[in-house]
Amino acid sequence: LTVGDRTIGVLNLESRRPAAFSDETVRFLTTLAGQLAVTIENARLFHKVAQGERDWEDTFKAITDGIAIYDDDFTITRANPALADILAVPLKSLIGKHCYEVFSYCYGASHASCPHRRAMRTREPTSVEVEEEQLRKRLLLTSFPIFDEDGTSKGTVHTIRDVTEERALRAQLLQTEKLAAIGELVSGVAHELNNPLTSVMGYSQLLLAADLDPEVREDLETIYREAQRSAKIIENLLTFARRETALKGRTDINQILKDTMALRSYQLKVDNIELVAELDEHLPPTMAAPHHLQQVFLNLMNNAHQALLESNGPRRLLVRSQAVRDTILIKMIDNGPGIPEEHLSKIFDPFFTTKEVGQGTGLGLSIAFGIVQEHGGTITVESSPEQGSVFTVELPIVPDVDRAPRPPDQVEDERFEGYKALVIDDDAEVLEVVNRLLTSIGLRAVAVSSGQAALEKLDRERYDLAICDVRMPGMGGKELYRLVRERQPGLARRFIFTTGDSMSSSTRAFxxxxxxxxxxxxFTIEELRKAIEGTMQTGGDHPSA
Structure with a gap:
């Protein structure tokens, strides 16, 4: 049995009679063998085709991306189970429907942006990312044209991928990168601003120690308070912008709320929004990541702020904290227009936003939801039309397993007569005011403006302690400390560092x-005094003696 040049089988006939098969019989059997060969080959081919169809069907069903095949009339002729899962409908209900009956982003067959129409017209694949509002999903759709034998477009194949989570992760990554860049910028700005603030506060304290006219004293106290307020604003900006670690520590929730309100109070006041705080004075501390919780509270305050801007009457935002059994409740209560009922179920979904394009990413509340979950808590919302909204964050009270060590006892003599300090800072005004502050508490101070100059001084003279800025041009405080530790380990144990940015991960780790x-x-005189007291208790005779 042959097909072409291939032998696919043998037709074998036997007889006990000699010359049983005549020439005519042989010709007949030869013809029969040819027909049998064709029949067998066709059966094999049909089997392969059927197997190929089954394999194709299994593959079509197994593909995790949604697939739909359309004819030239925008009608779905085939669809796979993944598409039905993405759209949350029965598979059979898709067959025979037009694309604009299935997807909300399609506005009819004549719409210019229709991907099916575009692929048919351009005869090239086309991709579009769309928002399916009813499903609260973001879909990536790619349309491939299908051609018949003469090259005429006869339909398209659509692949649909659910990229909601992927886009949310990408947006969070971009947000993280932005915050990291902001953190670096704020760190540099903080360093530059904290230096002159050190001088302002230092000189104010020195002047306030003198016998002054009451009006002059009052003015100086105002200068000092405003410098402290500026320092607090910078500290809040640093705290918010720096998020290198999610390590949890002993956290005062009220303090985080106060810091967050300080960041937003001015803009709220400008927009005629009354900010009211009702904070439980007996709120227990808990273990938490303060920087992350501040982001939660800031997002909630921003959300309330924007809602209140749509209100024409008196505007009020109430921030409340209270302890209830083993939990801490934080409430943000506004008297804005409220949230429509149909939006409440998706308010924490990624990319959900009622704002105009460019006014928000729809990620703020979603990120807040994730952070609260990471803390083992919950975040909920209640709202009524024209009655405002109440966002409630519930956090567990987690006890602090590592108590902070007790600060060292103060030495009897707080004047430090006879002690000699080397002060290193690249800012001339900071050097001068630190020298004056040290002199006011009885120390002898020598000032230098660089790490290299400090090394030269240390080669010639002995000092009881060193007060050194961490960040300086050239040889910074870190490198100077390393060299001093090698050359004078006793003095290395009496280093006090000053920094304009203790929030950065590198400074904190150092x-x-x-x-x-x-x-x-x-810093204040008292803060500097306490640091010196703790350093002097580490030991021994004066190195400079």
């Missing part, structure tokens, strides 16, 4: 590794 005390610019 200070923790050295175990040296530090004061954050702008």
């Amino acid at each position: 200070l923790e590794a050295t175990s040296c005390p530090h004061v954050t610019k702008p």
Whole structure:
């Protein structure tokens, strides 16, 4: 049995009679063998085709992306189970429907942006990312034209991928990168602003220690308070912008709320929004990531702020905290226009926003929801039309397993007569005011403006302690400390660092590794005094004696 040049089988006949098969019989059997060969080959081909169809069908069903095949009349002729899952409808209900009956982003067959129409017209694949509002999903759709034998477009194949989570992760990554860039910018700005604030606060304290006219004293106290307020604003900006770690520590929720309100109070006041705080004074501390919780509270306040801008009457935002059994409740209550009932179920969904394009990403409340979940808590919303909204964050009270060590006892003599300090800072005004502050508490101070100059001084003279800025041009405080630790380990144990940005991860890691005390610019005389007291208790005779 042959097909072409291939032998696919054998037709074998036997007889006990000699010459049983005549020439005519042989010709007949030969013809029969040819027909049998064709029949067998066709059966094999039909089997392969059927198997190929089954394989194709299994593959079509197994593909995780949604697939739909359209004819030239925008009608779905085939669809796979993945598409039905994405659209949350029965598979059979899709067959025979037009694309604009299935997808809300399609506005009819004549719509110019229709991907099916565009692929048919251009005869090339086309992709579009769309928002399916009813499903609260973001879909990536790619349309491929199908051609018949003569090259005429006869339909399209659509692949539909649910990219909601992928886009949310990408947006969060971009947000993280933006915050990291902001953090670096704020860090540099903070360093530059905290230096002059150190001088303002330092000189104010020195002048306030003198016998002054009451009016002059009042003016100086105002200058000092405003410098402190400026320092707090910078600290809040640093705290918000820096999020290198999610490590949890002993956290005062009320303080985070106060810091967040301080960031928003001015803009709320400008927009005639009354900000009211009802904070439980007996609120227990809990273990939490303060920077992350501040982002939650800031997002909630921003959300309330924008809602209140749509209100024509008196505008009020109430921030409340209270402890209820083993939980902490934080409520943000506004008297704005409220949230429509149909939006409440999706208010925490990624990319959901009622704002105009460019006014928001729809990620703020979604990120807040995730952060609260990471803390083992919940976030809910209640709202009524024209009655306002109430966002409630519920956090568990987690006890602090690592108590902070008790601060060292104060030394009897707080004047430090006879002690000699080397002060290193690249800012001339900071050097001068620190020198004056040290002199006011009895120390002898020598000032230098660089790490290299400090090394030269240390080669010639002995000092009881060093007060050094972490960040300086050229040889910074980190490198100077490393060299001093090698050359004069006794003095290395009496280093006090000053920094305009203790929030940065690199500065924080360095200070923790050295175990040296530090004061954050702008600092007070009392903060500097306590740091010196703790340093002097580490030991021994005066190195300069």
